Amino acid sequence: MTLPRPRKRFGQHFLTDRHYLGRIVTAIDAKPADAMVEIGPGPGALTDHLAERVEKLHVIEIDRDLASALRARLDPAKVVVHEADALEFDFAQLPQPLRVVGNLPYNISTPILFRVAEYAARVRDCIFMLQKEVVERMVAAPDTEAYGRLSVMLQYRFAMELLVRVPPGAFTPPPKVDSAVVRMVPLGEDRLRAKDEAHFERVVAGAFSQRRKTLRNALKALGRDEGFAASGVDLGRRGETLSVAEFVQLADASCAG
Numbered sequence: 001m002t003l004p005r006p007r008k009r010f011g012q013h014f015l016t017d018r019h020y021l022g023r024i025v026t027a028i029d030a031k032p033a034d035a036m037v038e039i040g041p042g043p044g045a046l047t048d049h050l051a052e053r054v055e056k057l058h059v060i061e062i063d064r065d066l067a068s069a070l071r072a073r074l075d076p077a078k079v080v081v082h083e084a085d086a087l088e089f090d091f092a093q094l095p096q097p098l099r100v101v102g103n104l105p106y107n108i109s110t111p112i113l114f115r116v117a118e119y120a121a122r123v124r125d126c127i128f129m130l131q132k133e134v135v136e137r138m139v140a141a142p143d144t145e146a147y148g149r150l151s152v153m154l155q156y157r158f159a160m161e162l163l164v165r166v167p168p169g170a171f172t173p174p175p176k177v178d179s180a181v182v183r184m185v186p187l188g189e190d191r192l193r194a195k196d197e198a199h200f201e202r203v204v205a206g207a208f209s210q211r212r213k214t215l216r217n218a219l220k221a222l223g224r225d226e227g228f229a230a231s232g233v234d235l236g237r238r239g240e241t242l243s244v245a246e247f248v249q250l251a252d253a254s255c256a257g
Helices: 018-028 045-053 065-074 106-117 132-138 150-154 197-209 225-229 244-253
Strands: 035-039 057-061 079-081 098-103 122-130 158-165 180-188
Touching: 018 045, 018 122, 018 158, 018 180, 035 045, 045 057, 045 098, 057 065, 065 079, 065 132, 079 150, 106 122, 106 132, 106 150, 122 132, 122 158, 132 180, 132 244, 150 158, 150 244, 197 244, 225 244
Parallel strands: 035 057, 035 098, 057 079, 098 122
Antiparallel strands: 122 180, 158 180
């Protein structure tokens, strides 16, 4: 396969190492009946493997030239190419339960994760390759340096596991950082839920807005002092020490109404 010229504005780094490509294909373990979408297929190295395994594959590619090249060489009855921005794409139009895979552009990986999280109820699992530092934040435990807003907001909806570490040399061009593959599985209908998810998000964001501050000081701007005090969570702690369940407890106690 002749590689196109990577475009910096799209943060393109194409996975070209067959060994690591094979490990990712094995981790995905695609079956014929799987409803699957690939974000950022690029020139289609992973796409080709997936298209051989599933009855129909959807791909989302923002690069007009790459999307055109994929349409030109892939069977449209097998692979549907959506020329679109994954941050704006309506995943609800695809079959469910949906499997979402892809090598996410490092410059917008976090916004894409939050976008996909909006559709967690429709998703079976996600297998993404991202910057290793981002994956470590996603799976981090409370009271560790990597634990933060991203950890809490994703662990609120998904069980996650780091599957494969991928070195820069596996890509063309090589990125300046290591990469990793993560599996995300929605927790299901019986998962812990906040009474007001918008308020929960504000509480989590506030708690991590200034990591060195205690919860009492970090959450002052939300103006729910009495509710926070009644939560049973020690407000002298810092946000990075709270579990997801404790954040829900804090948000629910301070929820208006």
